[in-house]
Amino acid sequence: MPATPAWPPKSAPRLFVAETLAAGLSVRIEGNPAHYLARVMRVDAGDTVILCDDVTGEWAARVSDVGKRDVTLAVAELLREREAVPDLWLCAGLLKKDRFDLVLEKATELGAARIQPMLTRRCVADKLNLERARAITVEAAEQCARTALPELCAPVKLDALLAAWPEGRALFFADENGGEPAAQAFAAHAGPAAILTGPEGGFDEAERASIRAHPAARAVSLGPRILRGETASLAALAVWMARAGDW
Template structure:
C-alpha cells in the first residue's frame, strides 16, 4: 500500500455506507468528524482509509468536514472483505484497566468474540459494552484488521459450559496442570477454527471449577508454563499458542 498506510484509518458503521462502490457517499459520526477536522486538521479533498467487514477496506476522500459532522466519497477498494477466522475468548472479568487491555490485545491477536465471565474469584460483575466496543474498534483500526469482534453479555462459567458447542474445543488454561490428578491421560487435540480459549481470573480458577472443566469432553486443558502469569498476560500467551496452532494446521481439501 506504500504511502497509503500512513493515511488515517477509520471503521465505519455499515448503515452509514449505503453501497460500497466508487463515488458512493460515506457519512462520518460526529466523533470521527471532530477527529479528522479538529485533531488531524484534515481538509476537503484529503484522503483516508475506511473499512468494515462487509465492504473490506476502501480509499476515500473528504467531501465535507465541519466541527461535528462530515462525509466522505469512496474512491477505490484497497482490500477485499476478509474477516478473521472464528476464535472466541472466554475470560474472567478483571479490574477496569486489565479488562481494557484484554480487549485491546485480544482484538490485535484475532479474537472474534469476547465472552466475559463471572467465576468464583471474580471481583467485578459489570462491563460497559459501549466503552469496550470503542476499545475494540480503536484496536482494529490500528492493527489493520477488517472486522470488529463482538462482545457478549456477562455470564457465569457454568452457563458458558452449558451453551458451548460440543463440536468445537475449549482450550482452558489451568495452573499447575501437571500436578493435578487425572490429567495424564487427557487427549491432546489440534487447534481448529472455531475453537476457543478460556482464561481465569487473578488468583486462578478454583479447584472446583478446574475439576468441572476437566470432566467436560470438549475442554482441552493447556499449560502456559511453570510461572504464574497475570491474567492479562495469560490471555496473550494463550492466544499466541492457539494462533500458532491455527497457522500450522493443515488446510482441509474441499
C-alpha cells in the same frame, strides 16, 4: 519528473463505520470520529480517509465536506477485502478495568474472532461497559490496519457458558494446576476452538472440576510459572496463532 504520489497515502487516517460500504456511497461521520478527522487530523476537502465496515473490507474515500460537527466522505475504491479470521474464541475471566482493557486491545491485535468475558466466583470485577469495550477493540483494529473486528459479547457466568457450549468447538482450559502443553495441544487440533482463562484469583476447585468434566474441555498448561489473568489470555492466544492460527 517527480514520482506520482502513492494513493491512498499511508498517512491517511483510518476509521471503522457502521454502514456497509460500496463505491459511490456518501458516508457522514459524526461525534468523536468527526472531531478526530476535522480537529486532530485536520482533513480538508479532497483528502483521503480509509474506511472499514467489518463486512466488505477496506475502502479509500475522499473528503467531500467538513462541517462544524460532521465530515462527509465519498467512498471511492475497494482496497482490500475483509480478512479471513481464524475461528478462535477467547473466553476470559473478567478482570479489573485497566487489565481487561489490555486483554481487549491485544486480543483484537492477535486476531481473536470472538471475545467472551466471563464471570466466576473469584472475579473482582462484575460489570463491563460494552460500549467502551467496543471502542477499545475498534481503536486497536484501526491502529493495526485490521479489516475485521472481534465479536464482543456481554459477560456471562461460567456455568451458563458451559451449559450452552456449542457442539464441535474445542475448549482449551488454561489450568494453573497443569495439563497437556498448550503448544502441543494447539498444533494437534483442527477446527473451531476456544481458550478459557481465569480471573485475578483463578478458578476455585468446584469451577475447575466442572470445566474438566465438560466433554469439550481439554486442560492445557502454559508452563511452570503462574501467570496473571491478562498475561495468560494473551500468551495463550499468541501460542495458538503461532501453532494453529494464521501466523
